[in-house]
Amino acid sequence: MGIVTPGIVPATTLMAEPVPAWLGRWTAFAADLQFSDLPEAALDRARLVLLDSLGVIAAGMREPECRALAERLAARRTGAAPAIGSGLSLDPRDAALVNGAAGTTLELDEGNQYARGHPAIHVVPAALAVAQEVKASGADLIAALVLGYEIGARIGIASKLRVTMHPHGTWGTVGAALAVAKLHGADAAMIGRAIGLASSLGLSTSRRTMLEGATVRNTYAGFSNQLGLTAWDLAESGFLPERDGIGTVYGGILADDFSADAMVEELGTRWEIARNYFKRHAACRYTHGALDALAQIRAESGPLDPDSVRSVEVATYVWAAQLDHPAPETMLAAKFSLPFALAAALVRGEANTDAFRDEARADRRILALARRVMVREDPAMTAQLPSLRPATVTLTLADGRKLSAKALTNRGDTEDPYSADDVRDKFRALAGPVWGAERSEDIIRAVAGIEKAERVGALLALVA
Structure with a gap:
């Protein structure tokens, strides 16, 4: 039998090779991006995405298995990060897991039709957990959310996930890692290291889970958020990624046909978060x-x-x-x-x-x-x-x-979008049973002006 795979390139040669052009452009773009660089269309949608995510997480946290998981983790170790809507404070990694799982449980989290998945619920819990930890401003939180959303969605666009895979828990891990790195003030090199490490941490998700009703599927996004935080810890500790892990993993392992060009097409002018959809039907x-x-x-x-x-x-x-x-x-x-x-x-x-x-x-x-x-x-x-x-x-x-x-399209899609008032009404319907009408309105106002907040602590106190 002949050798069917090439030999391993020696590490010294591998590390001497330049990173792919698309990846170098992406890491520089992410490192340089400031809140002031974001166009109003992306900002408007990011605020709504944050509000919508808080609502679906809080409502999902009322489901028995999500509440039980939060309580089990809180009994082992506590921290400053809230399990949203539960009244429990967890270690940031545990909060990222629980909030990500709760946010998918009711099948009401937003998504992106071009990415064929749900970018926000893979990024928001990780970003919130870290924003509290690093004392980030509201503007920092939004910039990190938009960036994490952008790279995750673009990987989904640039590749064709295997049909046996569920999209949750795959490229969302890279989105979470980028949001975390940005909140930590990473430079281009450290961003490249973090997202490269995260590319190797995607889950072996099964599409059958959703068809059979196996609720392990609801944890996939939670693990993406948790692993996004882990990728940063690995990067800071000196662990090294594959030179082009994203291209490898999404070009032939979890997915095929990875397009480097799609990763940078109109980068900085076309924002994927501005092409998202919101859901009102609580179903796939x-x-x-x-x-x-x-x-x-x-x-x-x-x-x-x-x-x-x-x-x-x-x-x-x-x-x-x-x-x-x-x-x-x-x-x-x-x-x-x-x-x-x-x-x-x-x-x-x-x-x-x-x-x-x-x-x-x-x-x-x-x-x-x-x-x-x-x-x-x-x-x-x-x-x-x-x-x-x-x-x-x-x-x-x-x-x-x-x-x-x-x-022809779904209500809420880019072609037939829900209005901002529709999204806020959805939030009120989900949040009211958790926080009551008065606090729900406080949260709406806090998110609407999030970029003016010097710290995110006030918002997290409202949703804790």
Whole structure:
């Protein structure tokens, strides 16, 4: 048998080679970036992303497993970093883990359609934990958040993650590490070291976890945040990364077809955080086109008796068409079931957080209706990815009438965005049960003026 892989380049030769041009440009860009360099469009969205993330983390922290994890970690060691909305203070690394996990639990965290993932929830918990530790200003926090979001999203854009992988817990680790390095005032060399180390720390995530409802999936983003802090500790301790770990890992290990050009295309002028999306349906984004089409039908037809719906037909793109299990066994699995999400929305009026809990999953009307939902892939719709996320929903009623509607994009996408008021209303709905109306409004005001804060401690005290 012949040798099928090249030999190892000696370390002295390897370290003498220059870093790839794209990476050198990126580390210099990140080191030089100041808050004042950010355009208003990126700043506006960053404030909303921060607010939205705080809301989804606090609401997720109310789930039993997230609360139990926070309590277990607090019993072992405490620190100054809050497990948001819990009243518990943790070591920063533990807080980054718990807050990241809580932020994905309800499937309401923001995302980026071009990156095919959720950059913010991989960055915000790590940035908050470190900002408290280094006594960062609000402007420092926002700059770090935008940078971490940018590099994570661009890795997602520049590569094609393996289809068996879940995007959580992969390139988000690099985003977290960059945010942490920036908050520590790292120069270009140390930024390169930290993100290079982080590239080797991505998880072996399984896509099946979301389909089976295995809630280990909710921890993936938490570990990305925690490992982002660890990457900085490793960098400061003198550990060395592969010369181009990002290119290697996302060019042939976790992903393929890494494009160095995509990493620097319009760098500094096109900001990925300004192209994000927010979510109002508490379910996998692949279900949102169909849920939006159903909402159109309901708006045009008026009240519908769910028991009068003989069948529901859904034509959509490939990733959404895979979510066709009509009888999910857990809350997470229900959020990744198009039949269940549509049936719950028809019976309960909307696909909110309660639509996927135990009570809803035991509702015989929802379960019976979910079995009458047929989902199929339309190859023409698949071909419209990633810019469009189309779905056509057709209801056949007992009296023979057919009601149909089509959505080309998801509400909240760049092409059909939610307004700032919509995002704030979502925050109020999630935060109110945790903090009450008065404190929720205080948090909204604090985030709206975050760049004026000399320290982030006041905001963290509000959400602790």
